[in-house]
Amino acid sequence: MSRASRLLDLLQAFRRHKRPVSGARLADELGVSLRTIYRDIEALKAQGAAIDGEAGVGFVLKPGFMLPPLMFSxxxxxxxxxxxxxxxxxxxxxxxxxxxxxxxxxxxxxxxxxxxxxxxTALLVPPRGPYSEGEANLPLIREAIRGNRKLQIGYADVNGAPSERVIWPIALAFFERTRVIVAWCELRGDFRHFRADRIVRFEVAERYPERRAALMKRWQARDDIHRPPPALA
Incomplete structure (x- = not known):
């Protein structure tokens, strides 16, 4: 392995660890000696990497550093x-x-x-068909998710029955044929999945009161999140 590749691997190892990590653990992950890890840490510091810590305590890489030139396999x-x-x-x-x-x-x-x-590269992706009117609103929905904003929506179920909802969107899933919004639904008092192509009207409203990260953790703790979403809303 070249030295440049080894330094890149060390950077990636640092980014996997949000907390200080020992040199011994880094050496074990990368399959090199502890002495090599210490030497490579000094090399990264010389190139501008903000690495805090010391031998026997642990090291952590502050965000924002990229090793030039950018290299990929x-x-x-x-x-x-x-x-x-x-x-x-x-x-x-x-x-x-x-x-x-x-x-x-x-x-x-x-x-x-x-x-x-x-x-x-010979890896291709076939084109998708035209977007529905509801899916045309995806940029605004993504903006609402980033801003922790409620959405007031008019929604049609699988049978076309309409309902009015206020939802707290936390994620957007891109399935092969559908785009699904993961949200807390005020009407149901629970998490629900809403197909973007069934939204007939929507309006961005005020911020919702909980942190999106906290809502995401609650949703991820559910038993059914790894199944396809059959009961959309």
């Missing part, structure tokens, strides 16, 4: 390209454009030989 490049192409084809327009812009920024800082892999 061939499979990592394929994963980035495939992911950005999927988002470009299957997400809403602004999110798709953002994925393409992000990939262009990555390509701009890659070495020439790795940059060619972005254009030459």
């Amino acid at each position: 061939e499979e990592e490049i394929e994963a980035l390209v495939l992911g950005s192409r999927w988002v470009a084809e299957r997400a809403d327009g602004p999110l798709g454009a953002a994925a393409q812009n992000a990939l262009a920024k990555i390509a701009a800082v890659l070495p020439r030989d790795l940059r060619a892999g972005i254009d030459e």
Whole structure:
């Protein structure tokens, strides 16, 4: 393994640990000696990495540092390209454009030989059909999720029966054929899943009173979240 690859692996190991991690544990994870870990930590510090800690206590990497030049393996490049192409084809327009812009920024800082892999990858994503009127609102729904804002929606169930809801959106799931909003429903007093294409009207309202991270933890603690959402709302 080259030294550059080893330093990159060490950075990734640091990012996996939110708390101080010992040099011995890092050495075990990366399959190198403890002496090598200490030497590589000093090398990263010399290149500007803000690593706090000391031997025998533990180390932590402060956020915001990238090792130049940005390096990826061939499979990592394929994963980035495939992911950005999927988002470009299957997400809403602004999110798709953002994925393409992000990939262009990555390509701009890659070495020439790795940059060619972005254009030459053979992994394709088939185009998706047209969006429904409800799915056209996905950018505003994503904005409401980021801002912890309630949504007042008119919603039609599978039989077309309408209802008025006030929901606290916390996540947006992109299934193959549907886009599903995970939210706390004030009407039901519980978490519900709402298909975006069944929303016939919506309005962004005030902030909801709980932290989205706390709501997400409560939703993730449910027994049924790993099943397909059959009972949408």
